[in-house]
Amino acid sequence: MAITLNINSKDETIEAAAGTPLLWVLRDHLKMTGTKFGCGVAQCGACTVHVDGAPKRACITPHDSLENAKITTIEGLAGTAADAIRETWVGNDVPQCGYCQSGQILAATALLSEKPKPSDADINAAMSGNICRCATYMSIRRAIKQAAEKL
């Protein structure tokens, strides 16, 4: 049965099996591949999206639980915090392979939206759910702090 989801401020009609996680609806049905698959069990953060502004793991979130929600993915992420994060991400060349970085950017933007001047402990708490195998962690921490300075 078709349902409507609001993704990046656009209504999308979805026809997927009941319970299909948002991740696969985005990637396979809508061809929005910026949101990544990393583990499927909410352990790595590669699939992070915002649901009503808060970070959420798309790999374990049934798409049909989100009918009244506003979903934001890396493709639609915008605003002052997002701009600052993108600018310092580029300025520091934070990503290496880049695969986890959609999730990292979504998580970091949510952090700065909530806490514009995060401490190291805040950064650890907000970002430790996002694995980066290239281990860009120190660059991420540096870029979040620089972005906070800009806000």
Add this chain to the structure above:
Amino acid sequence: MFLEDIGIIPSRGKEPLQTENSRSVINLTRRGFIAGTGLFVVGVTLAGCSSYEEPIVDPDSLDIPEAGPSPLTEVQGGDATPALWISIEEDGTIKITCHRSEMGQQVWTAMAQIIADELDADWENIEIVQAEGHERYGDQNTDGSRSVRYNFHRLRLAGAAMKQMLVSAAALYWKIDPSQCSAALGKVSNNEDSDTLSYASLAKVAAKLQVPTEADIVMKEPKDWLFINKEIPSVTVPKITKGEGQYGIDVHVPDMVYAVVARPPQVFGGTGSVKDAKALAVPGVLQMVKLPDAKPPAMFQALGGVAVVGVDTWAAIQGRNALEIEWLDGSNASYDSENFRRAMEASTERSGTVRRSRGNVGTALAAADQTISAQYYAPHLSQSPMEPPAATARWTGDKLECWACVQDPQRTRQTLSDLLKIDKKNITVHATWLGGAFGRKSKPDFVVEAALIAKEVGKPVKVTWTREDEVRHGFYHSASAQRLEAGLDITGKCNAYLHRTVFPTIGSTFTAGIDTPSDGEMSMGAIDVPFAVPHLQIESGSAKAHLRIGWLRSVANIYHAFAVQSFAAEMAHAAGRDQKDYLLELIGESRLVDPNAEGASYSNYGGSVEEYPIDTARLARVTERAAQMADWGRKLPDGHGLGIAVHRSFLAYVATVIEVKVAADGALTIPGIWLAVDAGTVINLRHTRAQMEGGTLYGLSNALYGEITARNGTVVQDNFPSWRVMRMDEAPRDFEVEIIPSNSPPAGVGEPPTPPAAPALANAIFNATGKRFRNLPLMGANRSKLDISANASS
């Protein structure tokens, strides 16, 4: 549209570079050009300019001499013919072909830096084209930290040759001698007046000119480099921050369906009876495809099992969960990694095959004033790139087209040809971006799966590996046991050194039953030991493989450097000496070490020993520099310790000092890391530093947590966190990198930071706690603290 984009993945295109840094680099470049030539270009806006007012010069309007074949097809590194690498479009875009796979090491940026520098291109007009897998590019195997080493010379030649041809084209047009012209920033100037012609306007003429010979090509002096050895920003990062990067798992082609595979739990296990009624009842599941059982040797065969095909990846996964399969035991059914570990450890107590020998180590050990010995163990590891393996295959008649995150599209093409018995000319392999690789994606078994399934289904198929698949069905880093023994004289100086190493060889993946380490593996940190010890012997033992053994970032260097550099610190302790001072004494006076003079078959990463000798002066220099950076010898708070390790791998020299803080309960933090690297000529300073950080943390993640074990031939771990990796809160607080300036030929940078990480950490923990850890991992999946109790097994 997506489809067209895959083969030629556009880079940032002609968007202006977005950082302050990049602008300053480009501006400096321009000032340098203007000051250097005394020219002012009036009336042309350079910034962001990609199309020029001049018309395209028509070759037919000029008297162009007939051109012969390119004389650059077989220079060092392969074919340097400019047209293979550079395409100058009418709108000013300069397309540079990158034949190596982009996996985060920033090879797109590096290859473009090399070509653009000699071409004197305007960096803002550069666009990268990813090459498909084809012999015409020469080696495309993006592993072994050698993309720059293999291609630096020929890509410089290609860029410089192209520039000379553009200059010659301008000279023909102006009817002057080429010596009266000069090129910079994508334009050729007539030195006699203020005329300029853009590369775009000259490209059609240049394409008809004779390619110069290597002897006639003038390349820049290093002091004139504009992009090489500079902090050039990545060409991929701006796209990444918008989610626009296209990885293997992101490929979409029309009418595509999605598959996951249920594989036999054991390597060379078989598929028995399959009950698929429940699976077929899952909404969205389309069909099952039974794959042939794999037979030894593994090579890059598909592992067999049953593919579940669905309308989306989720349906396929759900279908797989509902499958009922009776798996058949195979030849590895009894493999238990704990038992195997004990057998390997026992074999290190027996003499092995001598792989290098100097003096008489047996006699010298017997005569020593003090002998020490130690045994080290390191487990299997999984590469676990964040993007798991994924591949898409499409058949059109007897033609096969594949898109995949592969480190070597050429080997992928050959493998498909061999295993599917089709002519290579009917196979196209497109390399996408790789979401990390670390060695996993140079094994194209997953592309073979996609091709087999797509053939059966009759539609394009994308195969996605879940994380469980990646962790449980890998090509694992080999487990290893080692024993080292040293004889010290009365002053504590090492007089005799014996190293035995035992591990299943990567060769077993390609030759069934082989159980002896190859010269290449022994050349990674064992037989190349640089110690100035009068009596020295390196031996290897035998061990059969029961999993697919493959290479992982820095390969055998990981366990060899862990044992050798830990043992160096153990010798220092036994001698009552400082770790760093003792290490420098072991390295000894400045000299070139030649293992082959002592009975070794040393492979030197395929590099010549003339060009890339084992140079102890360079080893000592990075060791001293890292120690200085860390302020080695400073007074440390209680519970803190500094540890040092140095290792040469992939022809680069890296020394690492790690500071640890270990609380009374064993809680570990890493306040700082200091690393000095000498990798010869470095292309990108910023990205080299990033590799040093990332490669070190990759090594620390493995050392602290990484462990793949097997019972009944089946891998125990399945996903994060049972396969545990480092996270943000566990990363060091500070990391300082120094790149030693060097005019030596380029060496590797992707892998060399990894080997010294684990021993520097273990040595630091010893200095902090007095506890020597000889077995990896230090914590594993379940511990949150080090076990520093005196009676704990180390």
